[in-house]
Structure formats: C-alpha cells, structure tokens
Amino acid sequence: MATILLLEPHPLLRLGLRHLLAQAHVPGDLVDLDPGSLHQPDPWTHHADLLIFGLPADAAQGWQMLGDLCERLQPLRVLVLAEHVPAPLPEAGLPDAVRGVLAKTCSSDALEAAIRLVLAGGECFPSQVPPARQPEAAQGARHAAAPIVVPLHSVPVDLPGAAAVAAPVATPETPAAGAHLLNITERQYEVLALLARGYPIKTVSRLLNISVATAKTHACTLYQRLHVRNKGEAVYVALQRGATLNWIGPTPAQPTHIPMSSLHAREACEAA
Incomplete structure (x- = not known):
C-alpha cells in the first residue's frame, strides 16, 4: 500500500x-x-x-x-x-x-x-x-x-x-504548428514531444535518427528558449502556451522488401 x-x-x-x-x-x-x-x-x-x-x-x-x-x-x-x-x-x-x-x-x-x-x-x-x-x-x-x-x-x-x-x-499537433506556438524549431518541438512521453534521450535520438549529442543540444536549447530548467517545466510551459504535444511521432522506417525472384536468384548464385 x-x-x-x-x-x-x-x-x-x-x-x-x-x-x-x-x-x-x-x-x-x-x-x-x-x-x-x-x-x-x-x-x-x-x-x-x-x-x-x-x-x-x-x-x-x-x-x-x-x-x-x-x-x-x-x-x-x-x-x-x-x-x-x-x-x-x-x-x-x-x-x-x-x-x-x-x-x-x-x-x-x-x-x-x-x-x-x-x-x-x-x-x-x-x-x-x-x-x-x-x-x-x-x-x-x-x-x-x-x-x-x-x-x-x-x-x-x-x-x-x-x-x-x-x-x-483533438487533432494531432504538427511540429510546424507546435514550433510556431512555442517559438522554437520543429526539431526542438519533436524532441520535447518525445521527452514528454517519457522517452530517455537515447531513445529520442534513435527515433529521430540523430546522435545523442545532437538530441541533448536540441533539449538544452529549447529549455533556454522556454526559460525553463528541466523537462517537467518545459512541458508545463508548453501546455500553458497552448501546445498540446500530441504529435503522432516520427514515421517508422519501412522494412526493405526483397522480391522473391531476386531472393531465389541470390540463393542460386550462392549455391553455385
């Protein structure tokens, strides 16, 4: 209890x-x-x-x-x-x-x-x-x-x-709309929206296909732009300014499909 x-x-x-x-x-x-x-x-x-x-x-x-x-x-x-x-x-x-x-x-x-x-x-x-x-x-x-x-x-x-x-x-918020409300860049908005979901900075960097150092730089910069000290304050201020942070997130990478004919041809070459 x-x-x-x-x-x-x-x-x-x-x-x-x-x-x-x-x-x-x-x-x-x-x-x-x-x-x-x-x-x-x-x-x-x-x-x-x-x-x-x-x-x-x-x-x-x-x-x-x-x-x-x-x-x-x-x-x-x-x-x-x-x-x-x-x-x-x-x-x-x-x-x-x-x-x-x-x-x-x-x-x-x-x-x-x-x-x-x-x-x-x-x-x-x-x-x-x-x-x-x-x-x-x-x-x-x-x-x-x-x-x-x-x-x-x-x-x-x-x-x-x-x-x-x-x-x-509500309709999902786009990075462009959210960034305009908060006076930050779209990439900074994306970092903030993902941090607001509880993702660690390493996961944020992987989802956005950027380095961890770059993700940390974006986070620090947006904290400075919003005049806050941490993620909790950043989310608080963002909501007060009218942002919803309900961005649907990055589009997952689609798996590469290899045609069956090409696959069979590769197997035939390997067998030879």
Missing part, C-alpha cells in the same frame, strides 16, 4: 481534502500532516510514495517550503494543489519530485484520477482548455482551468479513473 502525505496550510480546506480522499478509495494510507509539527517530522513520514502539497496564497514562500520539505522528507512524488493555475514557477525551478500541478478548485474526480496517475508513474500539469471544447459544466469559474494529464512515463491504459482527467480528443 502506498503512503500518501497531505499537507494543506488552510485548516478547513485540509479537512475537506482529507474527507474527499477518504471517500475516494485511493489506493494508499492517507496521513494528514499538521503544518505546525513539521519542524520535527516523524521518521515514518520520510520517503512517502506521494506528498499532496497545498500551495499557499504566497506562492514564493510555498515553493520555498516545498523545497525544504522535499529535502527533509524526500517523498518519491509530489502533487501540488495551487490556488490559481497557471501557478507561478519558483525561481530555483520545480523540485525534482514534483509530478503534477492542479487547481484546488478542480473536481473530486479529477483529483482522484490525478493521484492514481501520479502513483502509477505519470505526471499531470494544468492547461487552459479552449472554451469551444469545454463541456457546459466547465464553463463556470470553478472549472475555468481543466487539468490535462500528460503521461510522461509508462502508465497502464486500464488505470482506474485515468480517463476522468484525460485531455479532450
């Missing part, structure tokens, strides 16, 4: 989240942390499978607090609940353990599915859904920013509840 830590500075919101998660049958043991006792955390709170962290209104102070918590408690994954999305990114960059950011006003189904996805190895970041594609129930301020899940790692397709936060079906 997974160990899930819940840290929300607002007492009433923390109570509501605790009740919601208890009713959601999330696969794990929920531990409600008291912010006042964090100066001496219990040993069993270390290396938790997931830390659900409520970002306070003072985002800068909240990110600093989260960074300190990650150093002391070393959670395997962190899911941040922000007052508003897109949430301002910390100057020092997202902590490595952060696997997603959701609005505190998201639906209970979206929160439950996001937790399940993160526990399964995925990542999710918020993105503004175009009004024309939003359902009627999402037109209000409560759902002004719907979560779009980006599976950066391998996630089981039959994951319960994962469909609740899936992005609306």
Whole structure:
C-alpha cells in the first residue's frame, strides 16, 4: 500500500481534502500532516510514495517550503494543489519530485484520477482548455482551468479513473504548428514531444535518427528558449502556451522488401 502525505496550510480546506480522499478509495494510507509539527517530522513520514502539497496564497514562500520539505522528507512524488493555475514557477525551478500541478478548485474526480496517475508513474500539469471544447459544466469559474494529464512515463491504459482527467480528443499537433506556438524549431518541438512521453534521450535520438549529442543540444536549447530548467517545466510551459504535444511521432522506417525472384536468384548464385 502506498503512503500518501497531505499537507494543506488552510485548516478547513485540509479537512475537506482529507474527507474527499477518504471517500475516494485511493489506493494508499492517507496521513494528514499538521503544518505546525513539521519542524520535527516523524521518521515514518520520510520517503512517502506521494506528498499532496497545498500551495499557499504566497506562492514564493510555498515553493520555498516545498523545497525544504522535499529535502527533509524526500517523498518519491509530489502533487501540488495551487490556488490559481497557471501557478507561478519558483525561481530555483520545480523540485525534482514534483509530478503534477492542479487547481484546488478542480473536481473530486479529477483529483482522484490525478493521484492514481501520479502513483502509477505519470505526471499531470494544468492547461487552459479552449472554451469551444469545454463541456457546459466547465464553463463556470470553478472549472475555468481543466487539468490535462500528460503521461510522461509508462502508465497502464486500464488505470482506474485515468480517463476522468484525460485531455479532450483533438487533432494531432504538427511540429510546424507546435514550433510556431512555442517559438522554437520543429526539431526542438519533436524532441520535447518525445521527452514528454517519457522517452530517455537515447531513445529520442534513435527515433529521430540523430546522435545523442545532437538530441541533448536540441533539449538544452529549447529549455533556454522556454526559460525553463528541466523537462517537467518545459512541458508545463508548453501546455500553458497552448501546445498540446500530441504529435503522432516520427514515421517508422519501412522494412526493405526483397522480391522473391531476386531472393531465389541470390540463393542460386550462392549455391553455385
């Protein structure tokens, strides 16, 4: 069973989240942390499978607090609940353990599915859904920013509840369109789209038929163009700018077919 830590500075919101998660049958043991006792955390709170962290209104102070918590408690994954999305990114960059950011006003189904996805190895970041594609129930301020899940790692397709936060079906994004939105080159877009699927840089280089060094150069350059420090931040910023990163991927190389007549002729020559 997974160990899930819940840290929300607002007492009433923390109570509501605790009740919601208890009713959601999330696969794990929920531990409600008291912010006042964090100066001496219990040993069993270390290396938790997931830390659900409520970002306070003072985002800068909240990110600093989260960074300190990650150093002391070393959670395997962190899911941040922000007052508003897109949430301002910390100057020092997202902590490595952060696997997603959701609005505190998201639906209970979206929160439950996001937790399940993160526990399964995925990542999710918020993105503004175009009004024309939003359902009627999402037109209000409560759902002004719907979560779009980006599976950066391998996630089981039959994951319960994962469909609740899936992005609306959309036409695949072309590298040309995505590159124009993000003000990067098409090759840099292709690298980012493949990294967003969880592929290591060596696999990206193989899929794009470029060297590993070239793939790393493209990744570093696009991070600089987007003013981010890592892949997670790059995906976050790309979604906020309207990109979907749902490129269908490179066309696989077709196997070379040798006509049977040529094959027989070769065999005859070898036999002679």
